[in-house]
Amino acid sequence: AQSVTQPDIHITVSEGASLELRCNYSYGATPYLFWYVQSPGQGLQLLLKYFSGDTLVQGIKGFEAEFKRSQSSFNLRKPSVHWSDAAEYFCAVGATPGSARQLTFGSGTQLTVLP
Amino acid sequence: DAGITQSPRYKITETGRQVTLMCHQTWSHSYMFWYRQDLGHGLRLIYYSAAADITDKGEVPDGYVVSRSKTENFPLTLESATRSQTSVYFCASSESRRATVRLTEAFFGQGTRLTVV
Numbered sequence: 001a002q003s004v005t006q007p008d009i010h011i012t013v014s015e016g017a018s019l020e021l022r023c024n025y026s027y028g029a030t031p032y033l034f035w036y037v038q039s040p041g042q043g044l045q046l047l048l049k050y051f052s053g054d055t056l057v058q059g060i061k062g063f064e065a066e067f068k069r070s071q072s073s074f075n076l077r078k079p080s081v082h083w084s085d086a087a088e089y090f091c092a093v094g095a096t097p098g099s100a101r102q103l104t105f106g107s108g109t110q111l112t113v114l115p
Numbered sequence: 116d117a118g119i120t121q122s123p124r125y126k127i128t129e130t131g132r133q134v135t136l137m138c139h140q141t142w143s144h145s146y147m148f149w150y151r152q153d154l155g156h157g158l159r160l161i162y163y164s165a166a167a168d169i170t171d172k173g174e175v176p177d178g179y180v181v182s183r184s185k186t187e188n189f190p191l192t193l194e195s196a197t198r199s200q201t202s203v204y205f206c207a208s209s210e211s212r213r214a215t216v217r218l219t220e221a222f223f224g225q226g227t228r229l230t231v232v
Contacts, residue, residue: 034220043205043223090157103221107157
């Protein structure tokens with residue numbers, strides 16, 4: 001069974017600082033990886049996704065993530081954080097086609113941005 | 116409006132009562148999902164549906180019932196609500212493309228905050 005671990009429950013950074021949110025996955029086959037963001041009182045919005053090909057993927061709002069198969073990681077990065085980035089971030093792994101298409105989510109990382 | 120909508124947004128119910136959470140999507144997506152979100156657990160899958168009249172259990176299905184008589188609707192029913200079912204519930208949908216190996220992302224509703232007292 002697939003699983004996702006987000007080791008950091010809460011991260012605080014200053015506005016303008018760089019950000020890296022960690023995500024480790026466990027899955028036996030080629031993973032399909034996603035990062036979602038949830039602003040307070042809102043649903044989840046997709047930031048970026050990885051299916052295959054280039055291991056560095058670009059997403060919306062200036063985010064990027066790098067897939068490292070050797071480390072089973074898919075860390076999310078942003079070079080300069082804005083106050084509006086304060087939210088909860090979820091990493092997820094998707095099952096391969098042909099099996100159930102559900103996503104398995106990590107427990108989330110809450111990001112606080114200091115002025 | 117196009118998209119995926121959940122209703123109600125907020126609900127308070129008493130222990131033992133039956134309550135149904137509604138989910139409607141306008142994209143004709145094949146797949147629909149129900150998740151619950153609890154502190155420290157992230158999102159956990161309750162049930163999902165691959166098409167109308169096809170449903171299957173997820174990680175935490177006990178105490179819930181789903182149906183999918185129409186592609187666009189996927190209601191979630193708590194047959195006899197318990198306090199442990201106090202949570203935020205998210206519905207999601209995604210496409211199914213058998214001809215491709217690409218898995219499209221899921222689109223989420225804004226959630227229903229359910230409190231069982």
